[in-house]
Amino acid sequence: MTLTKELKQKEQPKQGMLENVMKQFNAAAELVDLNPNIKKILEVTNNELIIHFPVRMDNGEVEIFKGYRVQHNNALGPYKGGLRYHPTIDIDSVKALAMWMTWKTSLAGLPYGGAKGGIQIDPKKYSNSELERITRRFTYALGENIGPEHDIPAPDVNTNAQTMAWIADTYMSTKAPSERSKNQHVVTGKPVGSGGLEGRDRATGFGVFLTIKFWAENKKIDLSGKTFIVQGFGNVGYWAAHFLELEGAKMVGVQDAFGTIVNPEGISVEGLFDFSKNNSGNFIGFPNSSSIAKEDFFSLDCDICIPAALGNQITAENAPFIKAFLVAEGANGPTTVEAEQILLSRGIEVIPDILCNSGGVIGSYFEWLQNRNGELWELEEILVRLNKKMSEVFKKVLKASEEKGIDMRSAAYVIAIERIEKAYIQRGIFP
Incomplete structure (x- = not known):
């Protein structure tokens, strides 16, 4: 096997995700001085x-x-x-x-x-x-x-x-x-007519937006006029971008399996959504945008970066070039441990996946309760409940981070x- 092939294999996300989560777990276990017998249970699957x-x-x-x-x-x-x-x-x-x-x-x-x-x-x-x-x-x-x-x-x-x-x-x-x-x-995430929850489609993306908003409020940063890029324009990426745009922020770059497009003046979230829907999900060729190489995506000029695709996308190779001041993890495990160390050393903050994209599982819990109890919840009530729950969790993480002097993922x-x-x-x- 050549060195090039060997390196390519090491870069494949599917080979690194388990190693990544175990490194995160072991680091946290040390922080809490986790009971060694319980650690043995948690480091394996049932x-x-x-x-x-x-x-x-x-x-x-x-x-x-x-x-x-x-x-x-x-x-x-x-x-x-x-x-x-x-x-x-x-x-x-x-x-x-x-x-x-x-x-x-x-x-x-x-x-x-x-x-x-x-x-x-x-x-x-x-x-x-x-x-x-x-x-x-x-x-x-x-x-x-x-x-x-x-x-x-x-x-x-x-x-x-x-x-x-x-x-x-x-x-x-x-x-x-x-x-x-x-x-x-x-199951949860069903169609509304089959026992699904109103708003479940947007729960994860709305949660990503909320954590960004809570973070910005804590830092006294106005999101209006701020720029952001989104990797993955599916359910999570679209809804996160939708709510950010309503807040006055501007999407300047998008990447998914079809390619990468940019426009420093801004890309209309709804316009792109309609365009891609009419083109079988492909947004390449969207008016007033230009295509760039895949590897140049994370180095785009922006304030907020939202990886909302697959795992291990932000690596030690591209982390040094990220220009955003905040990475909000819409996907599960999009940032490797090594990449996060680079980001934190550069003063870039990371809202971790288990907090940032938890709106989806919280919405699933609401749907499960609704079915279990034979209830029907309205959209406005659901979004209020989701906002309240995510605010409580965010504050707990922020408090632990500040009190212990650790980053948000560790907290x-x-x-x-x-x-x-x-x-x-x-x-x-x-x-």
């Missing part, structure tokens, strides 16, 4: 499921797919975490994402543990009817490994409300007629891990 399942394609041929579900920890409640459809998924990346979910739900004060899953697939290569069959067959294969009081999936990369509706319907169909309505909350981890440790100490370990 369950890891790999499923190979057949699905008949539109042309009549059968294709075999590989699916995953990793349940990291449930000391605080049922496992909770999304399902992503992406060709780079492997067991290590899912384990890393499941661990992040454990810290995220604990930090938010939710009665959940952490899980993650998905299918190793490029969904663009399949028809809608094929994706439905793939999703339903995967759900059937998961069987009792998921459940409304056991493990509750949600949307993630390349999955959406429709995906969740298929899962819910398939899972409910396996139950006796009298039990079906009691299992509607087996968030300290709060999350101490809550889980307390649960184990109080309950003991069976037998």
Whole structure:
């Protein structure tokens, strides 16, 4: 193997995410002087499921797919975490994402543990009817490994409300007629007409915006007129940009799988959204914008950088060139440990993923409660509740950061891990 190939392999996100989350966990465990026996429990997953399942394609041929579900920890409640459809998924990346979910739900004060899953697939290569069959067959294969009081999936990369509706319907169909309505909350992120929550589509992006707003208010910075760039113009990136634009901030650069566009004078968030929607998600060619090389994205002139795509995007290689004064992590694990050290040394602050993008799982909790209790919540009420919850969590992290003299990620981890440790100490370990 040549040195170039070796370096390229090391740069692949799927190979580094687990190492990244373990470095973060170990550093936080030292800060809180975590009980060594509890540390042994938290540094491994409870369950890891790999499923190979057949699905008949539109042309009549059968294709075999590989699916995953990793349940990291449930000391605080049922496992909770999304399902992503992406060709780079492997067991290590899912384990890393499941661990992040454990810290995220604990930090938010939710009665959940952490899980993650998905299918190793490029969904663009399949028809809608094929994706439905793939999703339903995967759900059937998961069987009792998921459940409304056991493990509750949600949307993630390349999955959406429709995906969740298929899962819910398939899972409910396996139950006796009298039990079906009691299992509607087996997933969250469903369409509103199928038991979903008003505003769940924007909850994660709205949460990203809120943490930026809270941070700016604490620093006495006016967001009006500030510039920002967004990596990933999907659900999270779009809604974060939408609310920032309403606040008077200006989007000057966007990147996703199709390419990278810039305009120092500003890119209309709604205009770009409509343009990409009419072009199968592709925004290249948007009026009054120019395309640049992928590797030049993070060096763009801006005040705020929002990585809202995949993991390990901000690395030791590009971190020295970031010009923003704030990185708000809309994605899970977008910044490597080494990159964050560079950013912090340069005076660039980072709002960590387990805080910044927790609006999604908080919204999922609201939907789960709504289904469980047979209630209907209105959008205005939901956004007020989300604002209140995220404000409380942000203040806790900020206080811990200032009191202990540590960065925000370390503070968030300290709060999350101490809550889980307390649960184990109080309950003991069976037998």
